[in-house]
Amino acid sequence: MPDDASQDLVGTIGWVTVPIVIGHPGEVVVPVRGGTEAFAAWSDEPVAKNTRVVVVECRTARSVSVSPLNLG
Secondary structure (H helix, E strand, C coil), rough: CCCCHHHHHCCCCEEEEEEEEECCCCEEEECCCCCEEEEHHHHHHHHCCCCEEEEEEEEEECEEEEEEECCC
């Protein structure tokens, strides 16, 4: 179960470093504690490398669910 600190990631904007396909994790990098960290990432839709995403859920301490960020 995620801890309170990982819940702070919800709403954080990051980017995809390993493409996400449905049913399989990719990887995202998000700003954390003054630096950046990589997390395994899941999504309900395919997400290409370098896409900006927003964290919508912390699944575990090292994995998150994300959604593509729509800037418009």
